[in-house]
Amino acid sequence: xxxxxxxxxxxxxxxxxxxxxxxxxxxxxxxxxxxxxxxxxxxxxxxxxxxxxxxxxxxxxxxxxxxxxxxxxxxxxxxxxxxxxxxxxxxxxxxxxxxxxxxxxxxxxxxxxxxxxxxxxxxxxxxx
Amino acid sequence: xxxxxxxxxxxxxxxxxxxxxxxxxxxxxxxxxxxxxxxxxxxxxxxxxxxxxxxxxxxxxxxxxxxxxxxxxxxxxxxxxxxxxxxxxxxxxxxxxxxxxxxxxxxxxxxxxxxxxxxxxxxxxxxxxxxxxxxxxxxxxxxxxxxxxxxxxxxxxxxxxxxxxxxxxxxxxxxxxxxxxxxxxxxxxxxxxxxxxxxxxxxxxxxxxxxxxxxxxxxxxxxxxxxxxxxxxxxxxxxxxxxxxxxxxxxxxxxxxxxxxxxxxxxxxxxxxxxxxxxxxxxxxxxxxxxxxxxxxxxxxxxxxxxxxxxxxxxxxxxxxxxxxxxxxxxxxxxxxxxxxxxxxxxxxxxxxxxxxxxxxxxxxxxxxxxxxxxxxxxxxxxxxxxxxxxxxxxxxxxxxxxxxxxxxxxxxxxxxxxxxxxxxxxxxxxxxxxxxxxxxxxxxxxxxxxxxxxxxxxxxxxxxxxxxxxxxxxxxxxxxxxxxxxxxxxxxxxxxxxxxxxxxxxxxxxxxxxxxxxxxxxxxxxxxxxxxxxxxxxxxxxxxxxxxxxxxxxxxxxxxxxxxxxxxxxxxxxxxxxxxxxxxxxxxxxxxxxxxxxxxxxxxxxxxxxxxxxxxxxxxxxxxxxxxxxxxxxxxxxxxxxxxxxxxxxx
Numbered sequence: 001x002x003x004x005x006x007x008x009x010x011x012x013x014x015x016x017x018x019x020x021x022x023x024x025x026x027x028x029x030x031x032x033x034x035x036x037x038x039x040x041x042x043x044x045x046x047x048x049x050x051x052x053x054x055x056x057x058x059x060x061x062x063x064x065x066x067x068x069x070x071x072x073x074x075x076x077x078x079x080x081x082x083x084x085x086x087x088x089x090x091x092x093x094x095x096x097x098x099x100x101x102x103x104x105x106x107x108x109x110x111x112x113x114x115x116x117x118x119x120x121x122x123x124x125x126x127x128x
Numbered sequence: 129x130x131x132x133x134x135x136x137x138x139x140x141x142x143x144x145x146x147x148x149x150x151x152x153x154x155x156x157x158x159x160x161x162x163x164x165x166x167x168x169x170x171x172x173x174x175x176x177x178x179x180x181x182x183x184x185x186x187x188x189x190x191x192x193x194x195x196x197x198x199x200x201x202x203x204x205x206x207x208x209x210x211x212x213x214x215x216x217x218x219x220x221x222x223x224x225x226x227x228x229x230x231x232x233x234x235x236x237x238x239x240x241x242x243x244x245x246x247x248x249x250x251x252x253x254x255x256x257x258x259x260x261x262x263x264x265x266x267x268x269x270x271x272x273x274x275x276x277x278x279x280x281x282x283x284x285x286x287x288x289x290x291x292x293x294x295x296x297x298x299x300x301x302x303x304x305x306x307x308x309x310x311x312x313x314x315x316x317x318x319x320x321x322x323x324x325x326x327x328x329x330x331x332x333x334x335x336x337x338x339x340x341x342x343x344x345x346x347x348x349x350x351x352x353x354x355x356x357x358x359x360x361x362x363x364x365x366x367x368x369x370x371x372x373x374x375x376x377x378x379x380x381x382x383x384x385x386x387x388x389x390x391x392x393x394x395x396x397x398x399x400x401x402x403x404x405x406x407x408x409x410x411x412x413x414x415x416x417x418x419x420x421x422x423x424x425x426x427x428x429x430x431x432x433x434x435x436x437x438x439x440x441x442x443x444x445x446x447x448x449x450x451x452x453x454x455x456x457x458x459x460x461x462x463x464x465x466x467x468x469x470x471x472x473x474x475x476x477x478x479x480x481x482x483x484x485x486x487x488x489x490x491x492x493x494x495x496x497x498x499x500x501x502x503x504x505x506x507x508x509x510x511x512x513x514x515x516x517x518x519x520x521x522x523x524x525x526x527x528x529x530x531x532x533x534x535x536x537x538x539x540x541x542x543x544x545x546x547x548x549x550x551x552x553x554x555x556x557x558x559x560x561x562x563x564x565x566x567x568x569x570x571x572x573x574x575x576x577x578x579x580x581x582x583x584x585x586x587x588x589x590x591x592x593x594x595x596x597x598x599x600x601x602x603x604x605x606x607x608x609x610x611x612x613x614x615x616x617x618x619x620x621x622x623x624x625x626x627x628x629x630x631x632x633x634x635x636x637x638x639x640x641x642x643x644x645x646x647x648x649x650x651x652x653x654x655x656x657x658x659x660x661x662x663x664x665x666x667x668x669x670x671x672x673x674x675x676x677x678x679x680x681x682x683x684x685x686x687x688x689x690x691x692x693x694x695x696x697x698x699x700x701x702x703x704x705x706x707x708x709x710x711x712x713x714x715x716x717x718x719x720x721x722x723x724x725x726x727x728x729x730x731x732x733x734x735x736x737x738x739x740x741x742x743x744x745x746x747x748x749x750x751x752x753x754x755x756x757x758x759x760x761x762x763x764x765x766x767x768x769x770x771x772x773x774x775x776x777x778x779x780x
Contacts, residue, residue: 019283023283029284029285032283032284032285033284033285033286035283036280036283036284036285036286037280037284037294039283040276040279040280040283041294041298048368048372049372051368052361052366052368052369052372053366053369061210061213061305062309062360064305065302065305065306065309065353065356066357068298068301068302068305069302069306069349069350069353069356069357069376070372070375070376072276072298072299072302072346072349072350072353072379073350073353073372073375073376073378073379074375074379075276075279076272076273076275076276076346076350076379076382076383077375077378077379077382078279079272079275079276079278079279080257080271080272080275080382082275082279083251083255083256083257083271083275083278084256084257088254088255088256089251089255089256089275089278089279089282090255090282091282091283094279094282094283095283
């Protein structure tokens with residue numbers, strides 16, 4: 001059984017893997033839309049924010065915004081990098097890039113959450 | 129006895145239940161009102177599409193139903209921080225839907241949308257960047273929006289329009305939330321942040337322009353995210369947190385030129401202001417110094433990345449920005465201040481009468497902001513020990529200056545676009561006028577005085593009313609009255625938005641003539657040909673002689689050959705009315721540009737129909753496509769015998 005803190009990361013990995021798989025396998029468009037929106041707007045950011053804050057120090061609303069912002073930024077960078085590279089931007093390359101990042105970041109987040117944390121290593125709410 | 133012991137608990141539970149119930153009721157009521165507001169806007173749009181002119185009432189009613197209840201709710205004294213944030217996002221999304229409702233099927237209202245549509249199509253077709261974009265060469269060198277939209281289209285199978293609407297919607301949510309967080313941190317008050325968010329939503333570009341499929345509208349929210357994230361993590365030694373900042377900066381840099389520079393300038397100002405505030409502090413701590421170093425480092429990253437991209441990748445951008453846009457606007461503003469250039473007539477757009485109340489609203493809105501600014505700056509001055517407040521003050525004081533270019537014909541565009549940036553600082557400073565209400569209440573011990581409660585009860589509606597006034601006025605400043613609602617499919621005069629038959633003709637051209645054909649067309653249709661047809665329209669400044677010549681004379685032949693035009697798209701609606709602002713059919717060099725009193729002469733367009741050298745390829749609606757390849761390659765020379773006599777005078 002997966003421990004509770006790892007369950008969201010495991011689900012993220014599974015959905016990311018599904019999103020990559022649908023780039024190669026024909027599925028109904030509704031499924032493609034749901035998975036495509038998740039892999040562009042949510043999953044990479046979720047994994048990245050969990051990697052940054054394994055103990056979840058952000059408030060819920062900040063967490064959601066950080067997920068959206070990080071996902072968008074990562075999606076933009078990934079799309080531009082792929083299109084600039086010889087491999088080109090395609091359904092497969094974009095899905096593999098975002099899905100791969102998501103899985104790697106989820107694994108890193110999982111590892112970080114098992115390590116002892118330094119309190120000064122966390123971002124804190126500041127007054128400035 | 130039992131009752132006495134249980135009563136505080138029971139009372140607490142009942143209070144909680146009552147509060148929860150009132151929250152649910154309030155949200156339900158608010159949701160219903162906002163949905164009703166959106167329905168009013170949809171009715172206004174539908175009526176306008178059917179040619180009813182009186183539907184503008186529903187549009188304004190709809191905007192008020194969206195804005196006023198949310199303004200009242202977010203400024204409410206006892207509103208929870210999360211409630212304020214959620215409502216600010218609801219407002220941003222609802223105002224975004226106003227634009228989507230007006231143009232629900234295609235990008236037709238802003239030419240920039242067609243520029244980025246072309247970029248996205250090029251990336252989808254080739255899988256690579258930097259294909260020539262004849263509509264705006266600079267745009268293809270800032271491919272962030274086009275690339276991520278193309279990726280989303282690839283993954284989901286959605287149309288470019290649907291994917292673009294989703295990307296800009298996500299960006300809108302990101303902007304609203306990040307701006308709220310930054311303003312809240314700056315003012316130390318969620319109520320002040322909510323007021324700042326409302327004031328920002330009142331900027332003239334927010335309702336329509338900021339909701340369009342344009343690269344700036346993705347880059348600006350990403351820049352807001354950078355600022356918030358950096359503010360949140362700059363004291364941290366957490367490496368991955370800084371990696372996210374760098375990724376977000378990179379995303380901004382590859383998405384929009386001006387936002388890249390603006391972000392660099394903002395971070396630099398923050399770093400300098402932090403130095404100033406730390407000097408005022410007797411002994412800044414190690415964490416403070418480290419935080420400032422992080423801001424300085426990110427300034428260097430943003431500045432270096434923006435410059436490297438501009439100089440080594442986006443080479444056409446420098447001349448586009450400075451030579452074509454900023455310098456002419458500044459030159460004309462200077463000339464206006466010296467009295468050499470006449471003032472632009474405000475609220476006057478070719479052929480359309482603006483209701484007088486809109487002029488009054490616009491002037492009043494500007495006056496309210498100008499009056500509030502000194503008071504707000506006074507409040508902000510007392511908080512100058514906070515570096516971000518110093519930055520906000522520096523941005524806010526530019527507001528009155530930014531209004532000057534608006535009085536000139538060229539400067540108006542720069543002034544309008546600058547408001548998206550200047551309102552960020554202005555809103556944070558003016559929002560301070562609302563924030564102290566919260567501080568005063570917090571500082572009070574025990575129950576507030578009855579007079580304070582009564583005063584507060586009136587103050588919230590007054591503040592909400594003033595901000596609504598600013599919102600309505602700024603909408604009239606940012607969008608001409610005839611552009612608030614979508615155009616009818618068969619407009620009586622010359623259209624200001626791309627018509628469905630032009631999109632159909634462009635699509636036909638792509639399918640039957642192939643892409644990248646050299647076309648001649650008027651300015652508006654050229655964007656549709658470039659975007660929807662993936663054609664390469666010749667510069668409007670070069671092709672106007674082809675259309676303006678009264679007969680198929682030497683000028684026509686020479687212009688076709690010189691510009692290697694293969695096809696002409698002729699829109700007969702040109703003969704039905706004068707063009708709206710900026711007042712030309714093709715370009716500012718054409719005769720009578722900006723001074724039309726009569727529509728384009730019919731004979732000047734009919735000459736193509738009568739010539740044997742220009743066979744008709746396509747006709748649909750008011751659009752025809754002529755083949756002029758034989759003139760271009762010299763195999764056919766139009767005979768003067770085919771000249772159609774002029775039936776109308778050349779417009780004066």
